[in-house]
Amino acid sequence: MSTHFSGEGNIGSPPEYREFANGNDEPRRLLRLNVYFDNPVPKKDGTFEDRGGFWAPVEIWHRDTEHWQALYQKGMRVLVEGRTVRDEWEDAEENERVTFRIEARRVGILPYRIEAVTLSPKPATER
Template sequence: MSTHFYGEGNIGSAPEFREFPNGNEGPRRLLRLNIYFDNPVPIKDGGFEDRGGFWAPVEIWHRDAQHWAGLYQRGMRVLVEGRTVRDEWEDADENERVTFKIEARRVGILPYRVESLKLSPKPTAEEQAAVK
């Protein structure tokens, strides 16, 4: 079961990068982010109150996941597009558990709290071939 997801939130901890063997192919790369999706509601004094926010694990499966692990940082505001996926598992006491995670198609960095940005030059065709 999956549902389209689109939300804005803050990264709550350092990104977690992992690689998995993939037979004769290159390894599969996973970047996992723990994100708090808030729901700010205006209140009478002109401020905002968070109502109904939630934490969710966000997974990005991509060949560039290792590079992105150094880009995303704790506290960064991001916009996530993807799908929610039901994840069934057993805990240490063999109790069945169900959680939901988000498999992201895109995770965009929003400009809140960003102090600087450095763009690297576009790689040449030879550099792109070397990565594959």
């Protein structure tokens, strides 16, 4: 089961990068982010109260994820678009469990808590 997902949240831990063998082809690359999707509701005093936020693992499958590992940082505010995927499994005591994860199509960095952005120059072949 899967559904479309779009949400804003904060990365809660350093990104986790993994490679998986893919026969003779280039390995499949995964970057996993642990994101807290909050639900800020404004209060009369101008502050916000979080109502009903949740943690979700966000998975990015892409050939460039090794490079993105250094880009995404703990505490960074991100906008995630993708799909939710329901996983069913049994724990050690054979109890049925259900978890959800997000397979991201896009993870945009929002400008909150960012002090500077440095762009690398384009290689001569791309000009």
